[in-house]
Amino acid sequence: MNHDVALNELAAVHGAMAEFNTPEEILAAAERAYAAGYRQMDAYTPFAVEGLAETIGFKKNYxxxxxxxxxxxxxxxxxxxxxxxxxxxxxxxxxxxxxxxxxxxxxxxxxxxxxxxxxxxxxxxxxxNGLPKPYHPVFNVPEFDRASKDKFFLCIESSDPKFRTEEALEFLREVGGSEVMLVPA
Amino acid sequence: MPTENPEEKLLATNVQVIDPGPASVLAPGHTYDSVTDKIAGTVFLKWKNTPKGWIIGALISFAIVNVLLYAVSVLFLKGVGIWGINIPIGWGFAIINFVWWIGIGHAGTLISAILFLLKQDWRTSINRFAEAMTLFAVACAAMFPILHLGRPWLFYWLMPYPSSMWLWPQPRSPLEWDVFAVSTYGTVSLVFWYVGLIPDLATMRDSAPKLWMQRMYGVLALGWRGSIKHWHRYNKAYLLLAGLSTPLVLSVHTIVSFDFAISVIPGWHTTIFPPYFVAGAIYSGFAMVLTLIIPLRSWYKMQDIITMRHIEASAKVMLGTGLIVAYGYTQEAFFAWYSGDPYESFMYWNRMTGPYGFTYLLLILCNIAIPQALWSGKVRRNVPLVWCISIVVNIGMWLERFVIVVVSLTRDFLPSQWGTYIPTGWDIATYVGTLGFFVMCMFLFVRLLPAISIFEEREVVHHGGHGHVEPAYEP
Structure with missing residues (x-):
């Protein structure tokens, strides 16, 4: 897996992503990710999950x-x-x-x-929101189609100073992601 | 990148199409997945599977649109002389229809904005549909004053712009207020509707079975990816739009009523007009929502999402606003008598017993007498009966505008100013034509876009606790 680490250093990965089945699961996972010190995160959900934005540290909009x-x-x-x-x-x-x-x-x-x-x-x-934006790395993940349907995705981005590919993937598995994948940049 | 065909999934949805009755906004057994497939599936339906009611309805309405095009072409060639208007009755069908159509649009804004602010759970299944209804009704309404201009190709003179003639519109006139009110209303309704559609367009993009559909919905979705940060701003923007639309909808019909109330004609010059016009607008709008949604929910087998709860709640709003309208009529009659003004009291007497007296009697029958049946729960839960009452109310509200516009103008202050108005075939063709245009737009809308807000249905599933429950039964 040195290969992945190398990619990470070249910023060729956008981040590590985990799939969850319910809003409660992703909320719990996001809370742990924030507690673990990750700050550059985003969550992708089929509807606005209450409190999730605040959990990943996004508190105010203008x-x-x-x-x-x-x-x-x-x-x-x-x-x-x-x-x-x-x-x-x-x-x-x-x-x-x-x-x-x-x-x-x-x-x-x-x-x-x-x-x-x-x-x-x-x-x-x-x-x-930076829209319209026809291309975004998360669309490279085949499972991501379901983010607009019935699945909840948490992505720890490679721009986070704490981000190490293997660690992030392992962490997401640990917090209960039903699928864990790497998002190519 | 769909792996399964949504249209086959629609037919094989595990959830039974049952109406859960007046207590619930969604049938049991629905999941995030099943509401998505069901609503998106109606759009991705193959042509051969399109409900027959849709095809027949769309063809008929398209034929009627051609009547509109013909009537308008003749109008452009010959001028407003082909209509029944004359002096003193300068405002005939065109203004009646303008007020009627604008009023119908108001229910859409009421459902999507005011019920959103009031957190009414039954709003969700019908808001998108009602917003589309608003847009198309405003389009129909906006046609009439322009066609009525006499020289409709100069309509842009209504807008303030630095013209070479150095002439400006008169902003002290209610007619100029109308220009701003209606154009703002149309624009804001479009923005509100489109903002509501963005997440669903992303869903459509992600589950479209064909590449060209993915592209089409993809362009419209603007690259929406459901980021929670985006949702955060989105919800704020949506809430603010709802908050802005609420006073807007009240102001629009208030300003429409000022077209009458600011003048001095007996029967028009009254302060009750603004609230009673707004109530009447919502009354006719809910009637139109019911008229449209009852057949569509049965053609598309949507009884599990548009339930008896929605129909009953809409019927109750109709009853309530109908009573406000009845109060308005009573006050008008009372003040015509109590003011001691001979012109006012003659106007009301003429309204009831004059040459157009039958329209007043029909109006009372349609708007006040028949809708009282909705007090009974049995009537409200009898879908065909509610549909019939909604048609009656639509007719009644049209008659109300006829009585206000035409009957007041036929009997002005001086008997030398009295006149008679008889609509011509062109009046009727133009009016019926806009009905066809409206219905055709609604048909195209339910065919091309998700007619029910999918992401808000998912929230309903979430709050209902059906989110991660397996479907009620496995086939």
């Missing part, structure tokens, strides 16, 4: 912040647009109402806020 910024841009942008149209670009006296008639700006400003926030939610979620 989608909400991005959406807040998007919403604020929507409000200011929408309101400024209406102000600009009705006061600067095309001042039009309707029944002696003031040009800056803010109550009638509310509906469009509100819709602009929703539109920008929703588009930001989509774009920021995809961008922070």
């Amino acid at each position: 989608v909400a912040l991005a959406v807040l910024i998007g919403g604020i841009c929507g409000v200011t942008g929408g309101y400024s647009l209406l102000y600009w149209i009705t006061v600067i670009a095309y001042p039009h006296n309707v029944g002696a109402r003031p040009l800056h008639s803010w109550p009638s700006y509310i509906p469009i400003t509100f819709e602009c806020m929703i539109l920008l926030s929703a588009l930001t939610a989509l774009v920021s979620m995809l961008a922070m």
Whole structure:
């Protein structure tokens, strides 16, 4: 197995991966992996397993912040647009109402806020996830098809400073992976 | 890289197609695997195995789409004079249908967003389907104001853009609010629907039996691999989209009702319109969900996933929103009398006893009287009867818009402004044509994409504790 170690040194493996049958099993395994000091890990599951992201040390995401910024841009942008149209670009006296008639700006400003926030939610979620990404090393594993179906995968990545191919594979076997495999880069 | 053929697996699914009744959202015996195979299997079904109801329905609706294309072509050639509209009744079928279709779309957003925030378990099997319904209903709705423009090819004048004429739309007008509300609603509904589809498109990619299908779903799935870090952001984005869609759906029909309420026409100028329009929208939307889902669940043998629980819960929402609508009618009548305004009270009297009085009576029959049958549990659990009531409600809600739009316009303040409206064949052809368009889109949707959210069904399996239980029986 020196061969594998050599590959590891050349970063030709993406990581070591184990397959689990239930969310409970992968949660327990992820907990032990984190306790064993592994930090560069990822789990692949057919639905969002509650608490698993936190278990592998992923605690915070910035989608909400991005959406807040998007919403604020929507409000200011929408309101400024209406102000600009009705006061600067095309001042039009309707029944002696003031040009800056803010109550009638509310509906469009509100819709602009929703539109920008929703588009930001989509774009920021995809961008922070690095999607679209047609190729990823985990797709090289034949069993990985089932990650979108009924199996749960835990992958310790070779970029982890503690990662040694043999040790990682042995560790994953120990924590109860029903199948353990190497992910080629 | 599928090793087994999902369509054969569909027919050989170990789980019996039984409706578990009003207590459960999923039949017993389902596993992560079996819900995936079952839902993906309906898409990967070979053409020769496609349910007959689908083929006949799709052909009929396609024929009706051609009626729409013909009616619209004639409209483009000759102008809106081919419709029954006139002065003073400038808003005929086009605006009735616009309001009706937008309303139908609202149930989709309600199911996917509001019931998601309220953590209703029965939302999961029908949310994807209802969201698709929203999209197509909004597409139908958006056609009408544009066709009604007279010069529809200039529709982009509605958007604020720096034109060479240096003219800008009037943002103080509810009609301009509508442009923003409906285009935002269409866009956000599309985003919400697509975000919900991404994990399932990855499932479709991974279990597609043919390479071209893998590629097609693969491109749409954007390389989704189910990483838990991705799920973390995904759930946050989905929750926020649900939170954004909730006020959006309320604002859209509120703004649609402002088209009427901001004006001074008797029968339109009333503050009850926004809430009562929103309730009516949800009412008709749930009716449409039931109209569509009842035949489809039987054609595709989906009674184990779309159970009596879903039908009964939808029927209850229909009953509840129907009562809000009934309250709206009562308040309208009360204030027509209590205001002491002769124009208002005449308007209501004319609405009930005038030349279009029969539409008001039919409206009360369809929207208020008949749906009261849903108080009975026996009726709610009688699927054909619920289907019939849902059709009645759809008709009733259409009549409501007819009464509001047309009858109010026929009797304005001055008798010299009174008029009569009779729809022409082109009005009817355009309306029926959009029905065909809507139904055809729904048929294509259930054929090409997973009509039920697979990953959320897996969560249902997980929470139901069926996740790692073997199927109920082995063949």
